[in-house]
Amino acid sequence: MIALLRTEFVKATRRIRTLVVFALLVGLPLLIVLAIHSHNPGRGPDEGPGLFRLARQSGLLIPAAVLSVTSGFLLVVIAGTFAGDSVAGDSAWGNLRYLLMRPVPRGRLLVAKAIVAAVLIWLSTFLVVGAALVIGVIMFGAHPVTFPGLAFLRGVEVFQLSESTIIWRVFVATSYVAFGFSALLALGLLFSVLTDMAASAILATAGIYIVSEILDGIPQLGRIRYLFPTHYLDSWEPMFVNNRYPHDMLAGIAVQVGYLAVFGTAALVYFRRKDIRS
Amino acid sequence: MTDPTREPIVEIDGLWKSFGSVPAVEDLSFSVHRGQVYGLLGPNGAGKTTTLRVLMGLERATRGETRLFGTRVTPGCRELVRVGAMVEQAAFVPHLSGMRNLRLWWEAGGRRMRDADLDGALAIAGLGKAIDRNVKTYSQGMKQRLGFARLLLGRPELLVLDEPTNGLDPGEIREIRELIARLSAQGATVLLSSHHLSEVEQVCSHVIVMNRGRLVADGTVSDLVGSAGSVYVEVDDRERGRQVLAALPGVGRIQMQGDGVVVELQDGRRSDVAAALVAAGLRLETIMPTQRLEDAFLDLLASGDGSTPINAVEAS
Numbered sequence: 001m002i003a004l005l006r007t008e009f010v011k012a013t014r015r016i017r018t019l020v021v022f023a024l025l026v027g028l029p030l031l032i033v034l035a036i037h038s039h040n041p042g043r044g045p046d047e048g049p050g051l052f053r054l055a056r057q058s059g060l061l062i063p064a065a066v067l068s069v070t071s072g073f074l075l076v077v078i079a080g081t082f083a084g085d086s087v088a089g090d091s092a093w094g095n096l097r098y099l100l101m102r103p104v105p106r107g108r109l110l111v112a113k114a115i116v117a118a119v120l121i122w123l124s125t126f127l128v129v130g131a132a133l134v135i136g137v138i139m140f141g142a143h144p145v146t147f148p149g150l151a152f153l154r155g156v157e158v159f160q161l162s163e164s165t166i167i168w169r170v171f172v173a174t175s176y177v178a179f180g181f182s183a184l185l186a187l188g189l190l191f192s193v194l195t196d197m198a199a200s201a202i203l204a205t206a207g208i209y210i211v212s213e214i215l216d217g218i219p220q221l222g223r224i225r226y227l228f229p230t231h232y233l234d235s236w237e238p239m240f241v242n243n244r245y246p247h248d249m250l251a252g253i254a255v256q257v258g259y260l261a262v263f264g265t266a267a268l269v270y271f272r273r274k275d276i277r278s
Numbered sequence: 279m280t281d282p283t284r285e286p287i288v289e290i291d292g293l294w295k296s297f298g299s300v301p302a303v304e305d306l307s308f309s310v311h312r313g314q315v316y317g318l319l320g321p322n323g324a325g326k327t328t329t330l331r332v333l334m335g336l337e338r339a340t341r342g343e344t345r346l347f348g349t350r351v352t353p354g355c356r357e358l359v360r361v362g363a364m365v366e367q368a369a370f371v372p373h374l375s376g377m378r379n380l381r382l383w384w385e386a387g388g389r390r391m392r393d394a395d396l397d398g399a400l401a402i403a404g405l406g407k408a409i410d411r412n413v414k415t416y417s418q419g420m421k422q423r424l425g426f427a428r429l430l431l432g433r434p435e436l437l438v439l440d441e442p443t444n445g446l447d448p449g450e451i452r453e454i455r456e457l458i459a460r461l462s463a464q465g466a467t468v469l470l471s472s473h474h475l476s477e478v479e480q481v482c483s484h485v486i487v488m489n490r491g492r493l494v495a496d497g498t499v500s501d502l503v504g505s506a507g508s509v510y511v512e513v514d515d516r517e518r519g520r521q522v523l524a525a526l527p528g529v530g531r532i533q534m535q536g537d538g539v540v541v542e543l544q545d546g547r548r549s550d551v552a553a554a555l556v557a558a559g560l561r562l563e564t565i566m567p568t569q570r571l572e573d574a575f576l577d578l579l580a581s582g583d584g585s586t587p588i589n590a591v592e593a594s
Contacts, residue, residue: 003385003386003388004386004388006385007382007383007385007386008386010374010378010382011371011374011382014373014374014378015373016373090371093369093370093371093372094366094367094369095369095370095371097331097334097336097365097366097369098369098370098383098428099383099386100335100336100353100354101334101335101336101358101361101363101365102358102359102383102386102387103335103353103354103355103356103358103359103387104354104386104387105353105354106353106354272353273338275331275336275337275338276331276336276337277331277336277337
């Protein structure tokens with residue numbers, strides 16, 4: 001299994017596309033930090049959502065701000081690419097049949113591909129956050145942060161987060177977001193074994209998450225939204241803006257585990273019975 | 279004690295494969311024994327590739343079963359380690375070099391590179407420094423050669439080759455044919471699918487003819503070619519040769535043609551003709567069927583529309 005993991009990891013990481021993605025994830029925080037740095041503070045509503053409003057106080061908060069803007073689309077597309085391409089990529093090259101004739105057991109191959117895709121998803125999430133942390137500290141320094149930034153408002157609890165608390169919560173938030181793509185990983189694997197066209201699998205995977213986000217914004221759908229894979233994706237933000245670990249994070253983890261179990265099993269069962277015709 | 283040459287390496291037993299309601303292979307049975315070079319012939323859509331895919335565990339049989347080395351084939355079964363296969367065109371990870379492709383493919387099976395016959399495989403690939411270039415820069419011929427290198431890494435006992443010379447130029451085709459002949463001489467068993475009749479005729483000892491998913495004929499190439507035809511013979515004394523053959527049982531009409539004679543065989547075999555001429559003290563220069571595999575193949579397809587299996591020749 002170790003050898004198979006190594007070969008799959010080499011195949012994935014030696015692609016130009018993967019390197020471009022990683023470069024983008026390092027470069028994007030730089031653009032965001034430059035935008036924040038060049039912005040003249042004190043213009044009220046134009047300063048953006050809470051984390052961005054506070055980001056100038058401390059570079060340690062930049063990662064959380066970057067995570068909040070990338071987890072909704074950019075990381076979804078990247079994670080969808082890694083998951084959707086995992087099996088369908090080999091199918092499209094015609095290489096899958098040669099792996100299976102080696103022979104590599106199908107279940108083992110799918111598990112190896114799932115692990116590699118998961119590692120790349122986690123790596124991407126931590127890469128964008130890590131880059132944001134380094135660039136943020138360089139530009140704004142590492143200081144405690146006082147929440148909320150608009151302390152003059154009456155009736156609003158004011159609290160301060162120390163440097164170590166912020167770093168720990170950034171780590172927890174990043175892990176939570178990375179785990180929040182588990183449903184996407186499972187769906188991507190399923191689409192990846194259903195089709196031999198990598199682009200279709202990637203589009204379907206990322207598309208489901210984007211549709212889920214859109215539908216999640218419709219309150220009339222009621223409680224069914226709680227089962228959407230994206231519903232709890234932002235549940236980590238109260239760790240910063242409300243100074244508490246929200247219960248919604250546990251619900252979010254439960255939903256992701258459910259998707260992972262159901263769609264991961266479906267992918268495995270289908271792949272083991274599939275006629276390989278590519 | 280069992281004769282190892284009679285041990286079936288490949289067994290296809292009552293194989294049916296359908297895609298939805300469309301049958302691709304119907305009630306196909308044959309076996310390949312150790313050391314044989316079997317050609318799987320048939321027009322496009324005959325079911326050759328589907329049969330090989332089922333044999334290699336890529337597709338599941340609708341009914342019946344396939345066995346390799348006596349073990350029932352299931353997806354990923356261990357017996358596949360003993361097989362070197364090229365199903366349709368050779369395919370690789372395009373953004374990796376030829377060498378890295380070979381290494382990763384081998385190591386994916388859980389084996390160390392030092393266990394592979396890398397030097398032998400690289401000699402066969404003959405790619406020189408191009409082995410370190412990304413595969414996406416290779417021509418189709420280079421990919422096919424690299425494909426051969428890959429399938430030979432494990433010194434396989436059985437080669438399963440599906441249209442191995444597709445996309446190759448005449449020089450490369452000759453190289454591949456010579457390679458197959460060499461591997462066969464070294465003891466490898468070969469199952470070769472092709473619709474290039476001359477290729478099968480030159481390389482294979484036995485042939486299976488399929489049409490519309492069904493078995494049409496199964497036997498040796500020489501039997502198939504000589505089963506309904508005549509032979510062309512050249513000896514040092516043509517007139518005396520004609521007299522010898524005229525007295526031979528199982529021989530019909532004899533015609534002079536060029537430097538030799540064409541002998542119509544009714545019951546006799548080519549080996550009988552050759553033996554009689556040699557026994558008469560004549561020097562046998564040439565003996566070959568006037569009917570080629572192509573003629574026999576087309577006759578078979580014309581005589582049986584594929585709806586009924588015809589055992590055209592008896593397997594020797």
